[in-house]
Amino acid sequence: xxxxxxxxxxxxxxxxxxxxxxxxxxxxxxxxxxxxxxxxxxxxxxxxxxxxxxxxxxxxxxxxxxxxxxxxxxxxxxxxxxxxxxxxxxxxxxxxxxxxxxxxxxxxxxxxxxxxxxxxxxxxxxxxxxxxxxxxxxxxxxxxxxxxxxxxxxxxxxxxxxxxxxxxxxxxxxxxxxxxxxxxxxxxxxxxxxxxxxxxxxxxxxxxxxxxxxxxxxxxxxxxxxxxxxxxxxxxxxxxxxxxxxxxxxxxxxxxxxxxxxxxxxxxxxxxxxxxxxxxxxxxxxxxxxxxxxxxxxxxxxxxxxxxxxxxxxxxxxxxxxxxxxxxxxxxxxxxxxxxxxxxxxxxxxxxxxxxxxxxxxxxxxxxxxxxxxxxxxxxxxxxxxxxxxxxxxxxxxxxxxxxxxxxxxxxxxxxxxxxxxxxxxxxxxxxxxxxxxxxxxxxxxxxxxxxxxxxxxxxxxxxxxxxxxxxxxxxxxxxxxxxxxxxxxxxxxxxxxxxxxxxxxxxxxxxxxxxxxxxxxxxxxxxxxxxxxxxxxxxxxxxxxxxxxxxxxxxxxxxxxxxxxxxxxxxxxxxxxxxxxxxxxxxxxxxxxxxxxxxxxxxxxxxxxxxxxxxxxxxxxxxxxxxxxxxxxxxxxxxxxxxxxxxxxxxxxxxxxxxxxxxxxxxxxxxxxxxxxxxxxxxxxxxxxxxxxxxxxxxxxxxxxxxxxxxxxxxxxxxxxxxxxxxxxxxxxxxxxxxxxxxxxxxxxxxxxxxxxxxxxxxxxxxxxxxxxxxxxxxxxxxxxxxxxxxxxxxxxxxxxxxxxxxxxxxxxxxxxxxxxxxxxxxxxxxxxxxxxxxxxxxxxxxxxxxxxxxx
Numbered sequence: 001x002x003x004x005x006x007x008x009x010x011x012x013x014x015x016x017x018x019x020x021x022x023x024x025x026x027x028x029x030x031x032x033x034x035x036x037x038x039x040x041x042x043x044x045x046x047x048x049x050x051x052x053x054x055x056x057x058x059x060x061x062x063x064x065x066x067x068x069x070x071x072x073x074x075x076x077x078x079x080x081x082x083x084x085x086x087x088x089x090x091x092x093x094x095x096x097x098x099x100x101x102x103x104x105x106x107x108x109x110x111x112x113x114x115x116x117x118x119x120x121x122x123x124x125x126x127x128x129x130x131x132x133x134x135x136x137x138x139x140x141x142x143x144x145x146x147x148x149x150x151x152x153x154x155x156x157x158x159x160x161x162x163x164x165x166x167x168x169x170x171x172x173x174x175x176x177x178x179x180x181x182x183x184x185x186x187x188x189x190x191x192x193x194x195x196x197x198x199x200x201x202x203x204x205x206x207x208x209x210x211x212x213x214x215x216x217x218x219x220x221x222x223x224x225x226x227x228x229x230x231x232x233x234x235x236x237x238x239x240x241x242x243x244x245x246x247x248x249x250x251x252x253x254x255x256x257x258x259x260x261x262x263x264x265x266x267x268x269x270x271x272x273x274x275x276x277x278x279x280x281x282x283x284x285x286x287x288x289x290x291x292x293x294x295x296x297x298x299x300x301x302x303x304x305x306x307x308x309x310x311x312x313x314x315x316x317x318x319x320x321x322x323x324x325x326x327x328x329x330x331x332x333x334x335x336x337x338x339x340x341x342x343x344x345x346x347x348x349x350x351x352x353x354x355x356x357x358x359x360x361x362x363x364x365x366x367x368x369x370x371x372x373x374x375x376x377x378x379x380x381x382x383x384x385x386x387x388x389x390x391x392x393x394x395x396x397x398x399x400x401x402x403x404x405x406x407x408x409x410x411x412x413x414x415x416x417x418x419x420x421x422x423x424x425x426x427x428x429x430x431x432x433x434x435x436x437x438x439x440x441x442x443x444x445x446x447x448x449x450x451x452x453x454x455x456x457x458x459x460x461x462x463x464x465x466x467x468x469x470x471x472x473x474x475x476x477x478x479x480x481x482x483x484x485x486x487x488x489x490x491x492x493x494x495x496x497x498x499x500x501x502x503x504x505x506x507x508x509x510x511x512x513x514x515x516x517x518x519x520x521x522x523x524x525x526x527x528x529x530x531x532x533x534x535x536x537x538x539x540x541x542x543x544x545x546x547x548x549x550x551x552x553x554x555x556x557x558x559x560x561x562x563x564x565x566x567x568x569x570x571x572x573x574x575x576x577x578x579x580x581x582x583x584x585x586x587x588x589x590x591x592x593x594x595x596x597x598x599x600x601x602x603x604x605x606x607x608x609x610x611x612x613x614x615x616x617x618x619x620x621x622x623x624x625x626x627x628x629x630x631x632x633x634x635x636x637x638x639x640x641x642x643x644x645x646x647x648x649x650x651x652x653x654x655x656x657x658x659x660x661x662x663x664x665x666x667x668x669x670x671x672x673x674x675x676x677x678x679x680x681x682x683x684x685x686x687x688x689x690x691x692x693x694x695x696x697x698x699x700x701x702x703x704x705x706x707x708x709x710x711x712x713x714x715x716x717x718x719x720x721x722x723x724x725x726x727x728x729x730x731x732x733x734x735x736x737x738x739x740x741x742x743x744x745x746x747x748x749x750x751x752x753x754x755x756x757x758x759x760x761x762x763x764x765x766x767x768x769x770x771x772x773x774x775x776x777x778x779x780x781x782x783x784x785x786x787x788x789x790x791x792x793x794x795x796x797x798x799x800x801x802x803x804x805x806x807x808x809x810x811x812x813x814x815x816x817x818x819x820x821x822x823x824x825x826x827x828x829x830x831x832x833x834x835x836x837x838x839x840x841x842x843x844x845x846x847x848x849x850x851x852x853x854x855x856x857x
Contacts, residue, residue: 237427
């Protein structure tokens with residue numbers, strides 16, 4: 001009996017065997033290679049399906065990462081089966097500070113760490129059957145890639161869009177590097193907790209502000225989520241208003257404020273400057289000097305993001321000086337506050353607390369006067385600081401005018417008096433493009449003693465990183481400053497000697513344009529072939545996390561528009577459609593002291609979660625998967641237990657793609673059972689051969705099953721294209737499989753169509769069943785089923801029959817029968833005959849050809 005049991009188990013569903021078999025087949029046969037011959041690819045339509053490529057961290061992929069990758073893979077497989085040329089590549093965003101920190105900890109080169117992590121990521125991606133064209137793999141930290149990143153920088157420089165300036169930065173002394181605002185929280189680097197301070201430093205900048213209007217306007221034509229477009233609009237922050245000049249009492253100094261509400265100028269009761277406003281040193285009164293300096297010192301460690309807090313939390317101090325209101329010469333106190341940023345607007349605001357919530361809260365907190373200058377007809381005695389309609393009061397020559405009239409009049413007055421000018425401003429600021437790191441792209445720039453600079457000629461790129469260099473953060477010097485003279489010093493043909501730029505580019509640089517390199521990744525003569533660019537661009541669908549909703553997308557769009565202006569790309573925008581997958585959550589366990597525990601360290605006791613052994617209570621909640629919270633669900637562990645196809649289906653099944661949701665192991669267990677059921681429909685587990693219920697007969701022998709098939713085909717096709725509703729497509733596959741399971745005989749044609757529908761979602765089991773159905777090669781070479789509209793049309797309709805208002809029977813009649821025929825058929829029904837015989841039918845009602853009611857006597 002044991003031998004018989006072993007023989008039987010040999011043919012049960014075994015994902016580990018099936019999946020490794022087909023993954024090897026796909027790789028050996030180069031199934032996912034994208035055609036490259038222009039003559040051939042031009043004959044077909046194209047789909048460029050792109051995932052936001054990852055930073056290859058040491059932790060590898062977890063199940064949360066796989067969600068978006070699985071959706072893009074379903075799309076890629078689907079479009080290949082529809083006869084479309086599909087470009088579906090993958091690469092690595094591998095420069096950056098994390099690899100540099102790991103290198104310092106482990107004492108090995110960042111390139112070694114990057115290669116180790118990349119190998120693990122690639123292995124995991126292949127293990128879940130992602131159909132990437134690995135022949136196009138790119139890595140932003142490889143010289144053959146960043147050669148072209150440097151080349152694009154030269155294009156920016158040639159167009160006057162790259163320059164050096166003294167700017168305020170987030171400086172981390174412990175790491176000797178500038179950090180972005182997103183890397184700093186509460187005055188500390190979020191990765192290490194090291195203190196961050198504000199400094200003025202000479203940095204490379206990119207003039208993204210020159211493209212602000214185009215970046216804003218071109219959002220309208222994009223098939224992107226409205227929420228993402230709104231985030232981009234807010235980041236660009238276009239405001240149309242007036243620059244107004246305020247003089248300072250008893251001084252020659254002046255400052256400019258920008259306002260979108262110039263009609264409220266008579267309501268200004270104080271002005272506020274940013275703590276880093278360049279005018280402060282000249283206007284602070286002696287008695288306020290210590291207080292102001294202490295306040296500035298307290299503020300300097302805060303990031304701009306932290307300072308964009310509600311005005312109820314904003315702090316401030318009085319400078320001791322007064323400004324002069326240009327319209328009435330009234331003296332108004334000048335304060336400084338952390339809620340005003342020197343990077344936004346002009347670093348100064350005219351505060352109108354009666355009509356601005358931020359100014360109102362600050363005024364109330366500091367006992368500053370509030371003067372209402374706009375009166376709404378509905379106003380009571382309380383100040384309505386949000387008034388956006390009404391008439392001007394307490395406003396001198398503007399009294400009695402509507403807001404629109406007053407705005408026009410004050411703008412004209414300021415222009416005549418030369419105290420103000422109408423202008424448009426943007427919240428967007430130029431892009432700080434320098435990092436004081438080793439593991440980044442070197443700038444193709446050489447400096448000379450006289451302060452001039454020169455670019456490295458394009459034919460001498462790439463400027464590679466010095467390999468033999470000790471990487472240290474501590475000590476203050478830039479890592480590249482410790483390079484050998486052989487690397488640092490550059491001699492030009494004219495004999496002039498200079499030294500290389502020792503800052504490196506930020507991690508954003510390589511990810512700004514990687515989608516273009518995928519088009520032609522092995523081209524050593526140019527970044528991409530223009531003919532390939534014209535065929536493949538734009539990216540048809542770009543899938544990734546919402547964490548890249550602003551900066552990555554904004555920077556990529558900016559570089560793309562520059563390349564467009566240079567005549568190097570044929571499209572004005574890089575990404576036609578954008579989709580953000582939802583976040584997968586996992587259960588985390590935390591005690592009262594804030595310590596986290598792995599799931600295997602806790603247990604249920606008396607209906608409460610406690611730490612094993614100690615029984616210390618812990619609280620549980622659904623959190624974003626994070627190594628620090630010890631709640632990461634390993635992708636490898638799930639695949640080992642359930643297989644890749646189960647993982648893929650569950651990632652899609654748990655809800656709409658955009659919504660995310662909690663990861664539940666019992667849920668994937670249910671998906672695994674579904675695949676086992678599918679296997680048993682097609683495979684006889686006693687012999688391993690095709691199950692006898694699959695018979696070689698015409699589909700028309702089971703018209704109901706055929707109708708169910710084509711109904712499912714339409715739903716599944718629509719939901720794959722929709723992306724967000726792929727969970728509905730998986731549900732429909734389950735419904736259809738149940739219909740197959742109920743049949744004693746399944747026409748082989750219908751069986752093959754079902755497997756085709758399943759294959760984008762669960763490709764490994766589908767390939768195996770496809771082979772057992774007698775087909776050769778890969779199912780990807782099979783065509784996607786064609787919708788049969790005739791099968792979807794209802795040729796008959798069911799009608800309810802009532803007698804004296806009570807339901808008695810149902811009949812089925814051909815579609816589009818006349819009412820006369822409906823009545824005749826109803827009267828022939830055996831049940832109805834019993835109820836109306838020996839009675840007179842007084843009246844007959846046919847309602848919408850769905851209900852027939854006989855009224856009898």
